[in-house]
Amino acid sequence: NAGVTQTPKFRVLKTGQSMTLLCAQDMNHEYMYWYRQDPGMGLRLIHYSVGEGTTAKGEVPDGYNVSRLKKQNFLLGLESAAPSQTSVYFCASYSRRTEAFFGQGTRLTVV
Amino acid sequence: AQTVTQSQPEMSVQEAETVTLSCTYDTSENNYYLFWYKQPPSRQMILVIRQEAYKQQNATENRFSVNFQKAAKSFSLKISDSQLGDTAMYFCAFLAGTASKLTFGTGTRLQVTL
Numbered sequence: 001n002a003g004v005t006q007t008p009k010f011r012v013l014k015t016g017q018s019m020t021l022l023c024a025q026d027m028n029h030e031y032m033y034w035y036r037q038d039p040g041m042g043l044r045l046i047h048y049s050v051g052e053g054t055t056a057k058g059e060v061p062d063g064y065n066v067s068r069l070k071k072q073n074f075l076l077g078l079e080s081a082a083p084s085q086t087s088v089y090f091c092a093s094y095s096r097r098t099e100a101f102f103g104q105g106t107r108l109t110v111v
Numbered sequence: 112a113q114t115v116t117q118s119q120p121e122m123s124v125q126e127a128e129t130v131t132l133s134c135t136y137d138t139s140e141n142n143y144y145l146f147w148y149k150q151p152p153s154r155q156m157i158l159v160i161r162q163e164a165y166k167q168q169n170a171t172e173n174r175f176s177v178n179f180q181k182a183a184k185s186f187s188l189k190i191s192d193s194q195l196g197d198t199a200m201y202f203c204a205f206l207a208g209t210a211s212k213l214t215f216g217t218g219t220r221l222q223v224t225l
Contacts, residue, residue, distance in 0.1 A: 031211050040120070042202060042217035050211045058212065090156065092213065094206075099146070100213055102156035 003027065006091050006103030013081040013110045021076040021106055023091030029101075031094040032074040033058075034066060036087040037105075043090060049074055081110045113138045115205050117216035124193045125224055131178075132188045132219045134203030143207045145179065145186045150200040150218075159201070162186065190221075198223045 004025045013019055023032065030051050035043040035058075045058030047066040055066045063085060065077045074093075078085060086109050094100040114137045124130035136145070147159040162170045162179050169177050174194075178187045190197055203216040 031213075033213055035215070040217065042117075043215040045212060045214065048212060056211075088154070092156075094213060096144075099158040099161060100156075100204075105154050 004091060004093050004101045004103040006089075006106050008106060009104060010107050011109070013078075013108065015081060015083060015110060017081050018077070018079050019081065019108075020078075021089055021091075021108075023074045023076070023093075023103055025072055025074075025093040025101070027093060027095065027098075027101065028071070029093035029095045029098075030071075032068065033092045033094070033100075034064070034074065034076045035090045035092065036060065036085075037090060038087050046076065046089075081108075083110045086110045113140075113205050113207060113212065113214050115203055115214050115216040117203055117219050119219045120217070121220045121222070123222045123224060124190075126193055126195060128193055129189060129191045130193055130221065132190075132201050132203075132221065134186045134188070134216060136184050136186065136203075136205045138184070138205065138207060140207040143205060145177075146204040146206070147175070147177070147186075147188045148202045148204060148215075149197075150202065151196075151198070156202075160188065193223045195223050195225075197221060 033048045034046040049055045049068040052071040089106045091103040092100045143164045145162045149157045174191045200218045
C-alpha cells in the first residue's frame, strides 16, 4: 500500500534548468494537489486537479506547469528554474470519503 | 476566495498540560470540511482530526478535540494531556464542498516541554 509517492526526494538545479516532479497515487483519488512549503508561509497551493485531464491554478502558479494525463499521476514542471523556487514541494491526493494523503516531500534547491 | 488564518506562529506547553491552537477561516460556502494536520520534524503530514461543517457535534480523536464555531468561522484544536511526541507544526486546512481547493493556514509550531 504505497499511498502517495513523490520523486525525486531531493534535487539541486542551476538557474534556468528545467525539471519535472512526479506524484503517483494508488488510491483512485479524484483530486490531486501540488503545494510548496516555505518557512513562515505554510503550504501554498500551486496547482490542483479534480480529475484526469483537468488542472487548475492555485495561489502561486507562476513559473510552474502541471499535467494529469492519467488519473494516478500528477506532474509538476519547472521550465526555467529560479532561486525563488527553492522550497519543499508536497503532493497530495484526496477523496471526499477520506482524508488528504501526502507524499514525503521533495526538497528542491535552485542555485 | 477561501482563507485560513492561524494567528499563533509558536506555542509552548508543558507535558501533561492542555493547549489550544486557534484557527479562523473565511468563506461564503455553507458546506465544507475542516482539518488539522500535524507535521513532525520528519516532514510527514499526518491527519489529526476532521470536521464536517454540517455536523454540529465537535469532532474528537483521543486526546485531540475541536471547538467548531460555525457562525464565528472558528475551528480551534485542543490537545489534552500533552506529550513530547506532540511537538510539531500544526496546520489548519479548509475544503469547500462546491470547490476542490484544499487551503492551509500558515501553521503553529508547538513545543511540548518537560
